[in-house]
Amino acid sequence: MTINLKVWRQKNNADKGRLETYVVKDVSPDMSFLEMFDVLNERLITEGKEPIAFDHDCREGICGMCSMFINGRPHGPKQGITTCQLHMRSFNDGDTVVVEPWRAAAFPVIKDLVVNRSAFDRVISAGGFVSVNTGNAKDANNILIPKPDADDAFNAAACIGCGACVAACKNSSAMLFVSAKVSQFALLPQGQVERAERVEKMVAQMDEEGFGNCTNTGACEAECPKSISLENIARMNREYLSAKLLANKK
Amino acid sequence: MSTSPKLKSKIPDGTLENKWTKYRSTVPLVNPANKRSIEIIVVGSGLAGSSAAATLAELGYKVKVFCFQDSPRRAHSIAAQGGINAAKNYQNDGDSVYRLFYDTIKGGDYRAREANVHRLAEVSGNIIDQCVAQGVPFAREYGGTLSNRSFGGTQVQRTFYAAGQTGQQLLLGAYTALQRQVGMGAVSMYARHEMLDVVVIDGKARGIIARDLTTGKLERHFGHAVLLCTGGYGNVFFLSTNAMGSNVTAAWKAHRKGAFFANPCFTQIHTTCIPVSGDHQSKLTLMSESLRNDGRIWVPKKQNDTRPATQIPEEERDYYLERRYPAFGNLVPRDVASRAAKERCDAGYGVGTSKMAVYLDYASAIERYGKIEANKQGIHHPSQDEIIKLGKSVVKEKYGNLFDMYKQITGEDPYEVPMRIYPAVHYTMGGLWVDYNLMTTIPGLYALGEANFSDHGANRLGASALMQGLADGYFVIPYTIGEFLSGEIRTKAIPTDHPAFDDAEKSADERVQKLLSIKGTKSVDYFHKRLGKIMWDECGMARNENGLKKAIAEIQQLRAEFWKDVRVPGSSNELNPELEKAGRVADFLELGELMCVDALGRNESCGGHFREEHQTEDGEALRHDDQYAFVAAWEYQADSKWELHKEDLAYENIKIAQRNYK
Ligand SMILES: Cc1cc2nc3c(=O)[nH]c(=O)nc-3n(C[C@H](O)[C@H](O)[C@H](O)COP(=O)(O)OP(=O)(O)OC[C@H]3O[C@@H](n4cnc5c(N)ncnc54)[C@H](O)[C@@H]3O)c2cc1C
Ligand code: SF4
Ligand code: FES
Numbered sequence: 001m002t003i004n005l006k007v008w009r010q011k012n013n014a015d016k017g018r019l020e021t022y023v024v025k026d027v028s029p030d031m032s033f034l035e036m037f038d039v040l041n042e043r044l045i046t047e048g049k050e051p052i053a054f055d056h057d058c059r060e061g062i063c064g065m066c067s068m069f070i071n072g073r074p075h076g077p078k079q080g081i082t083t084c085q086l087h088m089r090s091f092n093d094g095d096t097v098v099v100e101p102w103r104a105a106a107f108p109v110i111k112d113l114v115v116n117r118s119a120f121d122r123v124i125s126a127g128g129f130v131s132v133n134t135g136n137a138k139d140a141n142n143i144l145i146p147k148p149d150a151d152d153a154f155n156a157a158a159c160i161g162c163g164a165c166v167a168a169c170k171n172s173s174a175m176l177f178v179s180a181k182v183s184q185f186a187l188l189p190q191g192q193v194e195r196a197e198r199v200e201k202m203v204a205q206m207d208e209e210g211f212g213n214c215t216n217t218g219a220c221e222a223e224c225p226k227s228i229s230l231e232n233i234a235r236m237n238r239e240y241l242s243a244k245l246l247a248n249k250k
Numbered sequence: 251m252s253t254s255p256k257l258k259s260k261i262p263d264g265t266l267e268n269k270w271t272k273y274r275s276t277v278p279l280v281n282p283a284n285k286r287s288i289e290i291i292v293v294g295s296g297l298a299g300s301s302a303a304a305t306l307a308e309l310g311y312k313v314k315v316f317c318f319q320d321s322p323r324r325a326h327s328i329a330a331q332g333g334i335n336a337a338k339n340y341q342n343d344g345d346s347v348y349r350l351f352y353d354t355i356k357g358g359d360y361r362a363r364e365a366n367v368h369r370l371a372e373v374s375g376n377i378i379d380q381c382v383a384q385g386v387p388f389a390r391e392y393g394g395t396l397s398n399r400s401f402g403g404t405q406v407q408r409t410f411y412a413a414g415q416t417g418q419q420l421l422l423g424a425y426t427a428l429q430r431q432v433g434m435g436a437v438s439m440y441a442r443h444e445m446l447d448v449v450v451i452d453g454k455a456r457g458i459i460a461r462d463l464t465t466g467k468l469e470r471h472f473g474h475a476v477l478l479c480t481g482g483y484g485n486v487f488f489l490s491t492n493a494m495g496s497n498v499t500a501a502w503k504a505h506r507k508g509a510f511f512a513n514p515c516f517t518q519i520h521t522t523c524i525p526v527s528g529d530h531q532s533k534l535t536l537m538s539e540s541l542r543n544d545g546r547i548w549v550p551k552k553q554n555d556t557r558p559a560t561q562i563p564e565e566e567r568d569y570y571l572e573r574r575y576p577a578f579g580n581l582v583p584r585d586v587a588s589r590a591a592k593e594r595c596d597a598g599y600g601v602g603t604s605k606m607a608v609y610l611d612y613a614s615a616i617e618r619y620g621k622i623e624a625n626k627q628g629i630h631h632p633s634q635d636e637i638i639k640l641g642k643s644v645v646k647e648k649y650g651n652l653f654d655m656y657k658q659i660t661g662e663d664p665y666e667v668p669m670r671i672y673p674a675v676h677y678t679m680g681g682l683w684v685d686y687n688l689m690t691t692i693p694g695l696y697a698l699g700e701a702n703f704s705d706h707g708a709n710r711l712g713a714s715a716l717m718q719g720l721a722d723g724y725f726v727i728p729y730t731i732g733e734f735l736s737g738e739i740r741t742k743a744i745p746t747d748h749p750a751f752d753d754a755e756k757s758a759d760e761r762v763q764k765l766l767s768i769k770g771t772k773s774v775d776y777f778h779k780r781l782g783k784i785m786w787d788e789c790g791m792a793r794n795e796n797g798l799k800k801a802i803a804e805i806q807q808l809r810a811e812f813w814k815d816v817r818v819p820g821s822s823n824e825l826n827p828e829l830e831k832a833g834r835v836a837d838f839l840e841l842g843e844l845m846c847v848d849a850l851g852r853n854e855s856c857g858g859h860f861r862e863e864h865q866t867e868d869g870e871a872l873r874h875d876d877q878y879a880f881v882a883a884w885e886y887q888a889d890s891k892w893e894l895h896k897e898d899l900a901y902e903n904i905k906i907a908q909r910n911y912k
Contacts (some may be wrong), residue, residue, distance in 0.1 A: 011824075012824065012825075028527075028528055028530060030527040030528055030530075030661075031528070031530045032532070034532070035530045035531070035532050036530075038530065038532055038775070039530060041828075042773050042775060042776075044819075045773045045817055045819055045828065046771070046772075046773065046817070048819075049819070050819055050820055051819060051827070051828060053825055053826075053827055055320060056494060057319055057324055057326070057493040057494055057495050058324075058326065058328065058329045058493045058494075059493070059494060059532065059533050059535075060329060060533075060535050060536075060655070061655070062328050062329050062415065062417075062418055063319070063324040063326075063328050063329065063493065064321075064323070064324060064328075065319060065320065065324050081658060085655075085658050085659075087658070087659070087661075089661060110464055110825055111824065111825045114825060116320070116464075117320055117321065118320070118321065118441065120321065121321050121322070121323070121429060121432070121439070121441070124425075124426060124429040125429040125430065125432045125433035126433060127433075128426055128429065129384070129426035129427060129429060129430040130383065130384050130385045130426070131430065132380075132383045132384055132427075133305075133308045134301075134304070134305040134308060134380055134427075134724045134725070134728070135376075135380075136383065137376070137379035137380045137382065137383035138379065138383075139375075139379055140338070140378045140379045140381075140382040140383075140396055141338075141340060141395050141396060143382055143383075144393070144394030144395060145390055145394050146390075146392075146394055147390050147391065147392050147394065150387055150388070150389070150390040150394075153385070153387040154387035154389075154412060154413065154419075157387050157412075157419060157422065158415065158418075160328075160418070161321065161323055161324075184385060184387065185385055188385050188387070190382070190383060190384070190385045191385055
């Protein structure tokens with residue numbers, strides 16, 4: 001099939017950027033979306049043009065590196081998958097497909113479709129961990145965790161840190177990402193000691209990075225490739241409130 | 251045979267069971283005050299790198315971490331699916347440190363070091379404890395205890411897992427420990443940075459040259475010691491299950507500076523991958539080996555049978571693994587299972603459009619689980635439909651994400667039709683030669699995780715790479731590095747205007763400029779694909795003398811062509827993914843040759859290395875222990891020129907035997 005691509009090209013952060021059109025022929029339905037970009041880049045290189053820069057690594061939906069905003073939706077038209085898991089069989093011959101980078105003040109564009117998401121790492125550094133040095137642990141089965149709690153914690157921990165939630169949100173809020181980490185630990189006995197401090201610090205860092213406020217539109221959940229639930233945001237709000245109450249009492 | 255004097259394995263004295271305990275309690279330490287003035291560079295943020303960096307920082311060292319992805323959390327370890335082994339014996343099924351040790355040595359086809367493997371088995375339990383303490387959400391039973399499953403090459407259930415995302419959860423555990431240290435200022439993180447060379451001063455590793463991939467700027471970084479935790483080199487085959495960026499550059503640069511490369515030809519071909527669908531294919535996707543727990547592998551008994559799988563009756567199916575290996579059945583180790591699949595396909599029994607695939611069938615598992623579940627739920631005389639429905643939900647619970655992945659990629663529903671699978675390159679047992687301390691032949695330069703050669707011999711067992719990466723990082727290097735660093739407490743930080751830094755930066759820069767200046771006619775991928783094809787055809791699942799000789803000549807020629815005709819667009823002072831790829835492929839073009847040289851020199855079959863000239867009558871691998879029970883460590887001398895050093899493998903605790911999974 002033939003796909004008409006309109007791709008965001010931006011030389012660097014200082015450049016203004018613009019959409020450019022490319023017609024890709026002989027696209028196989030078995031190709032992944034990124035493999036179509038490989039084919040296009042291969043052609044651009046032989047034509048002496050600059051290939052399109054995009055982030056990717058594992059190409060199996062787990063590293064969280066790929067990040068294309070496709071026809072107005074992060075990771076494209078299908079639910080529950082990343083850009084690299086999108087296959088061309090989800091498109092029709094002759095389709096026009098617009099591809100842009102994640103757009104958010106906290107994710108500045110580096111080049112073309114590549115953005116800087118290091119704000120997420122800084123939010124984790126602020127408190128997204130259990131403070132346990134290597135060697136401090138007791139036998140693993142001394143900590144019994146009811147299966148439903150373990151499953152809920154696992155579901156929250158499935159977040160791949162891709163940033164689609166931020167890209168999907170009209171306010172560029174990072175609440176889904178941050179709340180997933182807060183929830184994972186809030187649900188587990190290991191996370192209790194630092195429970196209040198954690199949520200306060202992570203939220204403070206989130207605000208400092210310039211992510212917007214959550215107005216409960218739910219776009220993040222709808223576009224999250226790992227179907228991270230909005231319940232996590234509700235849980236984080238509760239955690240935050242009780243942390244603040246606790247702090248006021250002290 | 252005798253071990254080369256250049257290879258000092260430094261295996262401690264004492265009985266196997268006591269070596270590590272004794273060593274750990276006697277290895278020289280660095281006191282806390284001195285640790286603060288010692289700087290350590292960790293290249294790589296996968297399981298090995300993150301765990302090492304976090305732990306060393308906790309101990310008080312000043313640590314710098316580098317990775318080429320945009321965040322340390324994206325290292326290739328994230329993609330591991332199936333699980334991590336540990337000798338906890340939580341299932342009370344007879345597991346023990348000794349059994350894990352034994353299984354690993356045997357699984358590795360008797361080409362690994364006893365002392366290292368025993369240490370690995372000893373610390374395996376601590377890893378699980380540590381990860382649970384960090385909040386890693388492992389699978390659990392209803393009583394709240396940890397759940398286990400079995401994996402290829404073993405008869406006990408010792409694999410811990412977090413659905414099909416074990417690597418992700420373990421890496422996120424190590425990553426959060428790392429980010430905690432970053433937040434406290436003990437670790438400086440350099441993401442989107444690629445190491446391009448090691449800096450060696452007075453014979454010791456003292457730093458690296460790294461390229462900031464965003465700006466293209468070359469940077470100099472000093473360290474009292476340098477740890478390479480840069481993963482495996484499976485992408486030399488172009489198509490593999492590794493992440494697109496996985497590469498050999500760091501290890502290869504170290505090799506060219508004097509670090510010996512051990513057993514490069516020991517590569518693992520994983521049995522359960524989704525077959526190639528066309529020329530556009532950029533990588534292969536693994537389906538966790540845990541699928542072999544419950545799935546049955548078969549091909550039609552008739553050659554070139556074109557009927558859909560569901561229309562082939564039971565008696566016309568050949569469950570060839572169950573037929574050939576009744577004791578282990580579908581759970582034979584990877585090398586054995588992969589070769590058996592190749593054998594069937596080469597003989598004309600393959601399935602699917604390419605005929606290069608076999609079936610992995612869940613129909614009987616669904617039925618079996620359905621019956622058990624019906625029983626559990628107290629449903630008497632369930633109908634077949636009910637059984638299938640219940641069975642599917644059990645299978646979904648266990649393997650749902652893998653089934654979804656298969657469907658996503660192939661467009662077929664594995665709950666209804668058997669999956670098609672074919673072996674693919676997955677893991678590299680070979681790597682930088684290291685001693686018991688994990689130090690390479692360059693003092694102060696260490697290799698951890700998949701980047702070293704140490705623990706898996708000629709074949710790695712499933713769920714053992716995660717174990718090794720975390721063992722190296724959390725529990726081995728924090729102790730063993732003391733041996734070297736305790737002698738360095740008086741070494742002041744060397745300023746990076748030292749001539750050795752000048753030279754290393756200059757040569758890295760020259761290489762970058764050279765790649766950009768060729769302005770040839772072919773893309774980097776063009777060369778990479780050709781290299782991959784040579785490697786897969788001649789140095790893949792089966793190898794022979796003629797093929798390997800031919801491959802060596804072809805690779806030399808391809809390399810010459812590359813340096814004359816590659817086209818790398820863009821410039822050096824910007825984000826330039828093609829330039830990054832070009833540097834990596836240039837290194838693969840040298841490594842590929844060494845792999846063939848190593849494979850040619852090893853006149854036996856063992857583990858992942860199958861030489862067609864050396865097989866038993868029924869097609870099993872035939873080792874020659876009298877001549878080849880050694881580690882082949884290659885010293886780089888000049889282009890296409892290496893000297894072989896041998897490290898004898900002495901088996902004092904295990905009776906070396908032909909592997910038998912029948
Ligand atoms: C699909 C898949 C599934 C797997 N499943 C399992 C499993 O279930 N169980 C199991 O035990 N094993 C499994 N493995 C194997 C296992 O995942 C790996 O062997 C292991 O994770 C390697 O960890 P590592 O820390 O050594 O390296 P990696 O995780 O590969 O990390 C390498 C790091 O080095 C960095 N790096 C590399 N080169 C450079 C450079 N030049 N400059 C700067 N940084 C650099 C990268 O950025 C990265 O951070 C699987 C492997 C694959 C491919
Ligand atoms: S919450 Fe979902 S969309 Fe947001 S970073 Fe995590 S995985 Fe991506
Ligand atoms: S490339 Fe890793 S999630 Fe898409």
